[in-house]
Amino acid sequence: xxxxxxxxxxxxxxxxxxxxxxxxxxxxxxxxxxxxxxxxxxxxxxxxxxxxxxxxxxxxxxxxxxxxxxxxxxxxxxxxxxxxxxxxxxxxxxxxxxxxxxxxxxxxxxxxxxxxxxxxxxxxxxxxxxxxxxxxxxxxxxxxxxxxxxxxxxxxxxxxxxxxxxxxxxxxxxxxxxxxxxxxxxxxxxxxxxxxxxxxxxxxxxxxxxxxxxxxxxxxxxxxxxxxxxxxxxxxxxxxxxxxxxxxxxxxxxxxxxxxxxxxxxxxxxxxxxxxxxxxxxxxxxxxxxxxxxxxxxxxxxxxxxxxxxxxxxxxxxxxxxxxxxxxxxxxxxxxxxxxx
Amino acid sequence: xxxxxxxxxxxxxxxxxxxxxxxxxxxxxxxxxxxxxxxxxxxxxxxxxxxxxxxxxxxxxxxxxxxxxxxxxxxxxxxxxxxxxxxxxxxxxxxxxxxxxxxxxxxxxxxxxxxxxxxxxxxxxxxxxxxxxxxxxxxxxxxxxxxxxxxxxxxxxxxxxxxxxxxxxxxxxxxxxxxxxxxxxxxxxxxxxxxxxxxxxxxxxxxxxxxxxxxxxxxxxxxxxxxxxxxxxxxxxxxxxxxxxxxxxxxxxxxxxxxxxxxxxxxxxxxxxxxxxxxxxxxxxxxxxxxxxxxxxxxxxxxxxxxxxxxxxxxxxxxxxxxxxxxxxxxxxxxxxxxxx
Numbered sequence: 001x002x003x004x005x006x007x008x009x010x011x012x013x014x015x016x017x018x019x020x021x022x023x024x025x026x027x028x029x030x031x032x033x034x035x036x037x038x039x040x041x042x043x044x045x046x047x048x049x050x051x052x053x054x055x056x057x058x059x060x061x062x063x064x065x066x067x068x069x070x071x072x073x074x075x076x077x078x079x080x081x082x083x084x085x086x087x088x089x090x091x092x093x094x095x096x097x098x099x100x101x102x103x104x105x106x107x108x109x110x111x112x113x114x115x116x117x118x119x120x121x122x123x124x125x126x127x128x129x130x131x132x133x134x135x136x137x138x139x140x141x142x143x144x145x146x147x148x149x150x151x152x153x154x155x156x157x158x159x160x161x162x163x164x165x166x167x168x169x170x171x172x173x174x175x176x177x178x179x180x181x182x183x184x185x186x187x188x189x190x191x192x193x194x195x196x197x198x199x200x201x202x203x204x205x206x207x208x209x210x211x212x213x214x215x216x217x218x219x220x221x222x223x224x225x226x227x228x229x230x231x232x233x234x235x236x237x238x239x240x241x242x243x244x245x246x247x248x249x250x251x252x253x254x255x256x257x258x259x260x261x262x263x264x265x266x267x268x269x270x271x272x273x274x275x276x277x278x279x280x281x282x283x284x285x286x287x288x289x290x291x292x293x294x295x296x297x298x299x300x301x302x303x304x305x306x307x308x309x310x311x312x313x314x315x316x317x318x319x320x321x322x323x324x325x326x327x328x329x330x331x332x333x334x335x336x337x338x339x340x341x
Numbered sequence: 342x343x344x345x346x347x348x349x350x351x352x353x354x355x356x357x358x359x360x361x362x363x364x365x366x367x368x369x370x371x372x373x374x375x376x377x378x379x380x381x382x383x384x385x386x387x388x389x390x391x392x393x394x395x396x397x398x399x400x401x402x403x404x405x406x407x408x409x410x411x412x413x414x415x416x417x418x419x420x421x422x423x424x425x426x427x428x429x430x431x432x433x434x435x436x437x438x439x440x441x442x443x444x445x446x447x448x449x450x451x452x453x454x455x456x457x458x459x460x461x462x463x464x465x466x467x468x469x470x471x472x473x474x475x476x477x478x479x480x481x482x483x484x485x486x487x488x489x490x491x492x493x494x495x496x497x498x499x500x501x502x503x504x505x506x507x508x509x510x511x512x513x514x515x516x517x518x519x520x521x522x523x524x525x526x527x528x529x530x531x532x533x534x535x536x537x538x539x540x541x542x543x544x545x546x547x548x549x550x551x552x553x554x555x556x557x558x559x560x561x562x563x564x565x566x567x568x569x570x571x572x573x574x575x576x577x578x579x580x581x582x583x584x585x586x587x588x589x590x591x592x593x594x595x596x597x598x599x600x601x602x603x604x605x606x607x608x609x610x611x612x613x614x615x616x617x618x619x620x621x622x623x624x625x626x627x628x629x630x631x632x633x634x635x636x637x638x639x640x641x642x643x644x645x646x647x648x649x650x651x652x653x654x655x656x657x658x659x660x661x662x663x664x665x666x667x668x669x670x671x672x673x674x675x676x677x678x679x680x681x682x
Contacts, residue, residue, distance in 0.1 A: 204543055242584075248578075
């Protein structure tokens, strides 16, 4: 990971429940969050709303921050990934103060004339994490040449908790004394890590190549690399990205992520999920011709199960279905499966 | 398909053996090829070199063409997809004559200042077929709502003949009285059809969506739609595109394409191809959770087998391995498998 930054996180009207990126960055990045910017909850503190992340003051505007900040991070995304004009005064104020801006929107702030001019005038950088760099190309099929073991999270669907599982596994591995690295593939993961290729935004022919490039870059710096997976291999829209990451990572081990109770594809309710055990066969048989791999553990997201005992039971059933140890990495402890990896 | 055009096909120094796009368009499109432009073979005729396509004169430059032409098509591609400056006088002459230009290069002619200016001045269109249109988005998972039956060619590797098989099947189906349509997904296919989305060049998240959009557009115009496949589901670099087309097309039937004697992945010689029978399982098990499908026929490319009897034998063995009828659609006859579809 890069040097730690001092962040202001913009999350107007959405903190904390609809600010998934803000919470992810606060929870998992090495950066310090100096302040959250949310005009609705201004005046309160982060811990008044959630204790799952470090505390910080909440202010109404960038100009109300009293401490030193080096980066403004856009921690929310409206549907469609557009830029909300009500955020413009905060971005303008940050750039005028020479503060870098990081955003994961489909609307690239670098292409906004006012912002580009201000950034140039004040020596600030704008980092649109969803804009792939120009050097990404076709995969070379060399990800298996690196020293590090590669562990990839794969899912039964979108939004089952692959990014969270990956980050929790990195943390648990480090706590167990393992030199673990994180390979981000999506916008929140990239904001957490401070670097990375937005694999879902590259040219489709370069999907595997975008992953391979990151592994070749970091492959000799760590003993284990945890790759953030995306989508599902049987998703009606996003399976291409999943398949590209599977073959591009040439993963040695897979962790299958699932949400308890999920029965149909999120947003495609006509399409039923196949049985969990079938995913194990699908991922392994598809990966093996390129690089031998195995599902060695499972991560079950039990957030919709109220009772801890019932959650334990669900985890046990999931473990039996996939034929490997499993846990809920948030409710219980990722350390329970780290020894498998 | 669109109205038929009167084409000049540029193929400098490469006609016919290294001009795959030129030959594909001459063989399969509804367009008339008025002339081929190749400074090396200028003065001869197409049939002096190959009789697999309609005859036409070969000239040394666009300006040497005596007949009326409405479109100049770039029928060759250097490695890397760049523009060869030695072609500039021909493109310039075409645009100055108000003739449209079609190209499938990575270098977009629309972004070339001289060409863009000439096109505007003379009312000519430049069509860079590799540039996806801006409206392509995430797949809706509705390709199964169309009236037409969908047949997709899938492969054991790149460059085994999927595009050729698809075109031969369309032709054979039409000869059998079936109202068949062609859904192109790559640059040559798009040039043949005169329309289509370059699926390997769209944003990876939109891979399935780029296919679905075409099926929804053409789905009620034909009884059977033949979708051109790309790559292979276990390709180290291109599997993402293959997977996106598989799920985006929601194909009812699959035709498995293979090249006799191919044992390792083209360009990735360390990676062995799995047994042909395993591909049948892989494609079916991966497709089924989204849309039920089956490999109903095989197309074996036997171009490296000299003897017809040996080729027949290879086709027989291939058919047995995949558990479905097979043929070589070029050497023998696509009609042999059309009845399966």
